[in-house]
Amino acid sequence: MTQNIEHINWEDFHFLRIEYLYMGIGAVLVLIIGFLFYKESNAWKKHIAPHLRPYVIKKGTSWKSYLIRASVILMFIIGIISFLGPTWNQIKAPAKKVESQFVIALDLSKSMLAEDVSPNRLERAKFKIRDLLEAGPRAATNLLVYAGSTHTAIPFTTDYKIILDQLDGLQPKMMPAQGTEYNGLFKKMDTLFNENKAQGKILLVTDDLEDLSLEQVSVFLQDNNVQLFIYPLASQSGAKIPTTKQNSALNIPKLNALSEMEAVDILEITLDDSDVKDLAKAISDDLVFEDQTNQEEEDWQDNGYWLIFPLAFIFMFSFRKGWSINLIILALFLQSCSKNTTKEATKFKFKDLWYTKAYQAQQDYDSENYLKAASGFDDPMHKGVAYYKGGDYLSAESAFKKDTTVNGLYNLGLTYAKLGKLDASQAVFEKVLQKDPSNENASSNLKQIITAKDKMASQQEESNIKNDKKAAKNKQNKSPEDLSGGGQEATKKDMEKERLEETTETDKRKGKEMDELPEDFKSGKGELPKNILMRKVDDDPALFLTRKFKYQVKKGIVEVQKTEASW
Known part of the structure; x- marks a missing residue:
C-alpha cells in the first residue's frame, strides 16, 4: 500500500x-x-x-x-x-464465474407418435430425456415443448425431479395447434439466451426437419452464444402418422447440411443410455465459464x-x-x-432505508402481487402461502416441505391436492391428524380425498368392465378378414392396439380443479374457515399444462403460425 x-x-x-x-x-x-x-x-x-x-x-x-x-x-x-x-x-479484476444454461426443446407434433422407433418416437424421446437428467448435467434446465406453437413447460431449474414429474404426461393432444413450427421456437430460445456470456446448450428433440430453415439456424447461432445438439428420432424409411394417411421420414440431406454447421452436433441414438450420458458429461464439464474482463474494462x-x-x-x-x-x-x-460498484449495489432502493425486506414482501402480498412477495419472504410458511396464492404450486410444495409445523403439513396437503397428488395429500393429512386429532379441516379434507379416490376407482372399474365386454364381443369374429361375424374391418394388431390405448386412457385418474383459497386465508397461519372444504381435486398434472398453453394462445401471449403440415 x-x-x-x-x-x-x-x-x-x-x-x-x-x-x-x-x-x-x-x-x-x-x-x-x-x-x-x-x-x-x-x-x-x-x-x-x-x-x-x-x-x-x-x-x-x-x-x-x-x-x-x-x-x-x-x-x-x-x-x-x-x-x-x-x-x-x-x-x-477477478474473473466472474457464470454457469451455462441448458434448454430441452421437445417436439410434440402428431408425427412423434409414429412407431418406426420403438415403442414410438415420443416415448423413446421421454426415455432419453429421463436418462439424460438422471445422468446429472448439473446445468439449470428449461423444458420447452412445441408444435404449432411454443410453450415453456418447466422454467429453468436444477431440480430435475420437477421436470421428470411432468415428463410422462406430455402428449401431442395437449398442444393448442398442430404442426411443426420453428419460427416461434427460435424466437423463444432467443429470449432465453439473450446476452448470455456462458455458452448455452440446446437439445432439439424432433423427427421433422422439413420446415427447419438452415438460414434461420445459422442466424440464431451467430446471434447467440449457444451450442445446438439435434436428436433426430426418426428412420429413413419413416412410418405412418397415426390418424392420418401421411408418412413421416427423416430428411437426411437436411440433417447432413446441419451437421456441417459450426456449433451444431447431431446425436446418434443408441439402444442403451451411453448417448445421453456422453451429452450430460459434456454439459457438466463445460458448466462454469470464467468471464475475463476486457482490456478496456479493466478496473482502476x-x-x-x-x-x-x-x-x-x-x-x-x-x-x-x-x-x-x-x-x-x-x-x-x-x-x-467503498469498492462495491457492481450491479448488486444498484439494487438498493430508497424504501430499504425504512422497511425491512419482510415488510416489503408483506406489502406486495397485501397488493396481491404474490409471486413477488414470495421472493421477499424468508419464512417457509409465508413463502409457501405466497407461492400458493400466486399459482406456483411446485414452488409452494418446496417451501412447505421446509416447515415441519402442523400448519405447514396442512398447507402441504392442500398443495399436493392442487398438484393432483392424491396419495401424497392423503398421507400428509393423516400425519396432520396424528399430531392434531382435533383438526376438523384436515379431517374433512381427508374424507373428501378418500371419497374422490374411491369414486375414480369405481369409474375405472366400470370402464374396465365395458372394455372387457367389448373385447369379448370382438373375439366372436375369430377371423379378422371375415366381416360377417361383427363387421370388424381390422387386424388383430389394430384391435390390440386400440384396446391398449383405451386402457391407457382409462387408467388416467381425472377430476376437477380445487377452488382457490378464500380471501381470509392469512399468511403464516395455514388455516381455512370451517365451512370451506376441499371439494374438487385435479389428479392429472398434464391438464394444468394443457389449460395453460390454451390460455397463452387465447390471450395472445404465444403466437401460432400455420404450417404446411397439419401434424
Missing part, C-alpha cells in the same frame, strides 16, 4: 467519478457562503444587567471560531476528493480510502462543542471509499 503512494504515476492519475465534481463544488460554495453571512445573535445579552455582563460573559478568541469553520470546509473538500475516487494504478483501484487518515486526524477534536455534525459528514463521504 505504501508503495502505491510513493510511486504515483501522475500520467495515469485521474478521478473515477469526475462527473460529480460540480456537486462537490456547489456544496463547498454553499458552505462558505453560509459561514460568511453567519452572524451571531446577541439578543439574549440584553437580559443580563449591564454591570454584570463583564463578569458573566467571557469573550473568547475569534481564531477558534475561524479554525472550526476552516476545518469543516477542509473536511468537505477532503470528502469530495475521496468521493471522486482518485486513482493512478490499475488492478486485475479507488485510492480515496487513503484520505481516511487526514479525516481521522481532524476528527480527534470531534468531542468539542459543535463538532458532532462532523460525524454525519464523515459517514456520508466515507461511503465513497
Whole structure:
C-alpha cells in the first residue's frame, strides 16, 4: 500500500467519478457562503444587567471560531476528493464465474407418435430425456415443448425431479395447434439466451426437419452464444402418422447440411443410455465459464480510502462543542471509499432505508402481487402461502416441505391436492391428524380425498368392465378378414392396439380443479374457515399444462403460425 503512494504515476492519475465534481463544488460554495453571512445573535445579552455582563460573559478568541469553520470546509473538500475516487494504478479484476444454461426443446407434433422407433418416437424421446437428467448435467434446465406453437413447460431449474414429474404426461393432444413450427421456437430460445456470456446448450428433440430453415439456424447461432445438439428420432424409411394417411421420414440431406454447421452436433441414438450420458458429461464439464474482463474494462483501484487518515486526524477534536455534525459528514463521504460498484449495489432502493425486506414482501402480498412477495419472504410458511396464492404450486410444495409445523403439513396437503397428488395429500393429512386429532379441516379434507379416490376407482372399474365386454364381443369374429361375424374391418394388431390405448386412457385418474383459497386465508397461519372444504381435486398434472398453453394462445401471449403440415 505504501508503495502505491510513493510511486504515483501522475500520467495515469485521474478521478473515477469526475462527473460529480460540480456537486462537490456547489456544496463547498454553499458552505462558505453560509459561514460568511453567519452572524451571531446577541439578543439574549440584553437580559443580563449591564454591570454584570463583564463578569458573566467571557469573550473568547475569534481564531477558534475561524479554525472550526476552516476545518469543516477542509473536511468537505477532503470528502469530495475521496468521493471522486482518485486513482493512478490499475488492478486485475477477478474473473466472474457464470454457469451455462441448458434448454430441452421437445417436439410434440402428431408425427412423434409414429412407431418406426420403438415403442414410438415420443416415448423413446421421454426415455432419453429421463436418462439424460438422471445422468446429472448439473446445468439449470428449461423444458420447452412445441408444435404449432411454443410453450415453456418447466422454467429453468436444477431440480430435475420437477421436470421428470411432468415428463410422462406430455402428449401431442395437449398442444393448442398442430404442426411443426420453428419460427416461434427460435424466437423463444432467443429470449432465453439473450446476452448470455456462458455458452448455452440446446437439445432439439424432433423427427421433422422439413420446415427447419438452415438460414434461420445459422442466424440464431451467430446471434447467440449457444451450442445446438439435434436428436433426430426418426428412420429413413419413416412410418405412418397415426390418424392420418401421411408418412413421416427423416430428411437426411437436411440433417447432413446441419451437421456441417459450426456449433451444431447431431446425436446418434443408441439402444442403451451411453448417448445421453456422453451429452450430460459434456454439459457438466463445460458448466462454469470464467468471464475475463476486457482490456478496456479493466478496473482502476479507488485510492480515496487513503484520505481516511487526514479525516481521522481532524476528527480527534470531534468531542468539542459543535463538532458532532462532523460525524454525519464523515459517514456520508466515507461511503465513497467503498469498492462495491457492481450491479448488486444498484439494487438498493430508497424504501430499504425504512422497511425491512419482510415488510416489503408483506406489502406486495397485501397488493396481491404474490409471486413477488414470495421472493421477499424468508419464512417457509409465508413463502409457501405466497407461492400458493400466486399459482406456483411446485414452488409452494418446496417451501412447505421446509416447515415441519402442523400448519405447514396442512398447507402441504392442500398443495399436493392442487398438484393432483392424491396419495401424497392423503398421507400428509393423516400425519396432520396424528399430531392434531382435533383438526376438523384436515379431517374433512381427508374424507373428501378418500371419497374422490374411491369414486375414480369405481369409474375405472366400470370402464374396465365395458372394455372387457367389448373385447369379448370382438373375439366372436375369430377371423379378422371375415366381416360377417361383427363387421370388424381390422387386424388383430389394430384391435390390440386400440384396446391398449383405451386402457391407457382409462387408467388416467381425472377430476376437477380445487377452488382457490378464500380471501381470509392469512399468511403464516395455514388455516381455512370451517365451512370451506376441499371439494374438487385435479389428479392429472398434464391438464394444468394443457389449460395453460390454451390460455397463452387465447390471450395472445404465444403466437401460432400455420404450417404446411397439419401434424
